[in-house]
Amino acid sequence: MISAATPDVATAVARLRALLGDRLHEPGDSGFATTTRLWNGAVERTPALVAPCLNADEVADAVRIAARCHLPLSVRSGGHDWAGRALREGGLVLDLTGMRAVRVDPDAATVTIGGGATAAEMLAAARPYDLVVPTGTVGDVGIAGLTLAGGYGPLCGRFGLTLDNLLGAEVVLADGRRVTADARHDAELYWALRGGGGNVGVVTELRYRAHRLPGVLAGMIMFALAEAPAVLRGYGALVAEAPDELTVMTGFLPGPAGEPVIFICPFYSGPDLDAGLPWMDRLRALGTPLVDQINPMPYADAMRMFDGGMVDGNHYLLRTRWLPALTDGAVDTLVAAARQVSSPFSAVAVHHFHGAATRVRLADTAFGLRTDHLMTEIIAAWAPGEPAGPHREWADRTSAALAPLALPGGYPNLLAPEETDRVRLAYGANWARLRRAKRHYDPRDLITAVPTLPPSGH
Template identity: 40%
Template structure:
């Protein structure tokens, strides 16, 4: 959306904050604050998704937790709207705001590994690539996502699904504790022992309850995986999806595999299966043999690789500055009718960068009860991701309409749940429905830790709602 640039830091009533007041705040900041007059302002106000065009009044790049607390307290005192930026993609653009303050953690990227306890400390601005780079030195991996430039914080707070999900569960299932700056600017630890209600809410409840400046994860002994892509002609998409469905229903949990309707680098529509086997290599070769033999495929590049290489496999498909609009729905079963619908709408893709992604989750996520963490979608078998991506802003309406039409057609087959991290926009009622019976408990936690809804630029849970 085009709008006039904001050139001043404003409070929530639209009144400008005095320069002297801002300078006083800057005097106690160890990091750096970027204002509209600064030469690098346009860079600071941009995120990976080029479709997001917002003009904050102040971007505060924090060097550590003390800076985050300082920023929160200043924003409260001056009644500023606040958005929080971690280290990664943020497809919905909630990391930015117009006229207010962006608390930017992207300089806080440290990762500390304890190889004896296999506990990993990660600052809130780290990416999956930062995390993998350090853990791999010790033959360890934390279950996270599928693209190395994704931010650890946003991924984990929304649940977190990736190449190890069927074996080790969601990213939020592997958190030991959180270091949190609350809406009052207080520093808390959230774990099973300390502030357990907040610990419960942060595991899937999004950015509603505070700014997580440090995560402590439990890592797994994984160094090398059997992974890669198997590519088939698009005209065989229906057959491939049915085979994928039947194969994965019997596959060991060492295997995570997703299907995708994509466009090859030479511009040919194809359907691909991307797989990651995290068990013994010899067993993986045996288990994957039927999947690799089916077709036969146009290409098979499955091979042993370091886990960080698996994590980087899809990075080129999501270049910085591309325009993105995403939708997603959970479906309980990949029926023939759903498969046909996916093929029909997948074949209507008009951008070679767009894709339809079919993610099967059966395994460890479902062994956690829906009420054991805020992430309630534990019984969902498949997530269908509708990814519209393009480069020319003049084409935006066309590609967004494709995604919305596809989403509407899929809704009658949906479980009623939605993966909130995978959404460019979502109605409040859909947010409420996606948390299911956990929603009322989330409202109570919100009332306790953020009663004024200071953190509101998220899939918002309002403290004033009836619990």
């Protein structure tokens, strides 16, 4: 393992300085704080060095230097991993935020992006051609990190997870080799990249299947907290019969009066948007809307709904559970969490997994759950300077209450680093194969990503 030898930081600095010049950052210099700043201000990790790379050749050279100098690696692209795994304590951070090029081939209906591109940048480039690639719900998220662990999002029912649309990738392996991974080249690496969390290499470029989608019928409906039990029960019944074209989020957001509100966020992506109107009427009828903003719009515009909802620099702690359905017990637990929320910044989101995403065979990608379910995201958020204890307790209490109602495991992108048993359960039948891939491609455990997969053991 990489930790068996003492890191030679001085030699790494000399070699990386020759490669990158003033772009290399060390603790204390003017660029270090900027390149180690993450969305979650609670993360306190100090890497030894940050190497902003502008192309795959630089990434490959930096990886070889790290291996020779026994420096563990992590990768920063979007910087939105809440647990801060982009920053490896005492290690070398490969900062890919300078690799953000997006190329669209409208004839082939493909989009190719650099390893540091965000979802919003990818969608903006594809928009003139009425093309989309399925994304998550926040535009600032790095698309590479989203893809490599999953990619729940508003087009899940029609087009699958983000990873289901990955056609191929350019990868720098732990020994510095640059390889192509797709269905015809290194199919095992391609398999592991789709859901394995990025532990098997540094992904410098990704190529996606794009879909023609001029617009969606989408927006936000909000109800008072008092209506939450009825709204959630109605939501659970409705999504159980929703067509592929309709994917619906729900949950609780901070309200203007200090009390959370329950929200419903539908995306209808069928070719005839008018066919989605009756579904919108059914959602409105779940209660008495405080806010009712449903309109046809380009998908890229609809993605802006959650921009700014989670403020960069606030402190965050996330917990997650996979629910097979919204049972009465699950409804009661979620409503209690909203009523007992410890901070006006905290939220709960329930993501809808169905349709096309369920028709991918479990063995075809590393992602470990392909049955209909609801992914629950418990988001504790508080201002810097506040004690973390009450917020952690709220999130942990909610997660524990949902545990008896949940499926094993959980979404790897949201599991905490210490939840190693749940990481294993998240991959289910794919775990052993993913472990073999990790040992094959990174036998010295040079690369850390989401979730952490040690090269030997459990």
